[in-house]
Amino acid sequence: MPDYLDDLRLAHVLADAADAATMERFKALDLKVETKPDLTPVTEADRAAEELIRGALRRARPRDSVLGEEFGGEGAGPRRWIVDPIDGTKNYVRGVPVWATLIALVVRGESGEDEGVVGLVSAPALGRRWWASKGGGAWTGRSLSSATPIRVSGVSRLEDASFAYSSLSGWEEQGRLDGFLDLTRAVWRTRGYGDFWPYMMVAEGSVDICAEPELSLWDMAANWVIVEEAGGTFTSLEGERGPVGGNAAASNGLLHEELLAHLRAR
Incomplete structure (x- = not known):
């Protein structure tokens, strides 16, 4: 390498x-x-x-x-x-x-x-x-x-997870608001930290999952490398690896499929 x-x-x-x-x-x-x-x-x-x-x-x-x-x-x-x-x-x-x-x-x-x-x-x-x-x-x-x-958390149950996001704007326009709200009800805790910070907290293990509906490549590229090297998973909301699709979902890896299942467009 x-x-x-x-x-x-x-x-x-x-x-x-x-x-x-x-x-x-x-x-x-x-x-x-x-x-x-x-x-x-x-x-x-x-x-x-x-x-x-x-x-x-x-x-x-x-x-x-x-x-x-x-x-x-x-x-x-x-x-x-x-x-x-x-x-x-x-x-x-x-x-x-x-x-x-x-x-x-x-x-x-x-x-x-x-x-x-x-x-x-x-x-x-x-x-x-x-x-x-x-x-x-x-x-x-x-x-x-x-x-x-730094290393991602070992939380494996959604009901024990902390979920971070930037804001509510953008979720409804993409047909993802219902899933987003369902996710907020399913997790242990939610906080709107915003921008780069949720991804860094996922990498550090203080937050377990985070997602944003509207992003540019420069918003995601650095976060992608750090989350993955900390042992986590970084994809689009449709599950494509990396800073693609104009949106992002990051997790400790253990909760990623559940995160995506809630946030995929309906």
């Missing part, structure tokens, strides 16, 4: 630069906020962080392509970095500390299928960072040299 440690080290360097840029403008009274065509907010910090990451990648990995939320795709080739400079921009704008920079490296194999090989989620306002590389396990801590391994 290829060693992606150098790429993981680079992801940490990229995240350090992004954290500095985003924290400098977090809660700034003169923060500039605009509305994108899809009616979601974007700040000067989103764009500055992505520009920093792209610039560093051009220097360190000039042959790799990049896909980012704010500036789209750049380059071509079998190695692609996928970046969400601020996942949770609405929280960022309101001063809520639950937001993060998401960085992933996806490699296209000989079969033509993409494989996530590096994933990093950095939430500086929470003082937390999570990361993983293919075959290297999943970790949390402040740096590669100061880290703790």
Whole structure:
């Protein structure tokens, strides 16, 4: 198996630069906020962080392509970095500390299928960072040299499970609301943590299942690598492995089929 440690080290360097840029403008009274065509907010910090990451990648990995939320795709080739400079921009704008920079490296194999090989989620306002590389396990801590391994939970009964989600919006439009509500009644506990955080809690074992009905690739790629390397399962709501289908379901693996059975479109 290829060693992606150098790429993981680079992801940490990229995240350090992004954290500095985003924290400098977090809660700034003169923060500039605009509305994108899809009616979601974007700040000067989103764009500055992505520009920093792209610039560093051009220097360190000039042959790799990049896909980012704010500036789209750049380059071509079998190695692609996928970046969400601020996942949770609405929280960022309101001063809520639950937001993060998401960085992933996806490699296209000989079969033509993409494989996530590096994933990093950095939430500086929470003082937390999570990361993983293919075959290297999943970790949390402040740096590669100061880290703790993480693992999904062993909860095997839905009635004992904790279920996390972002919000109620989107479930009804996809014909999944009834199943979503049935699921909330079947589990032990529900909480709407939102954005990247539920996936990291699944990876850490503090939450057992989570799902979202509407997502983009940059919302999912880093989470996918970390959840799988922590021993969990990450699929679309229809059961396709990886960050595909425009939605996501993540679990400790033991509860995944029950999770999907509730949330498949009816």
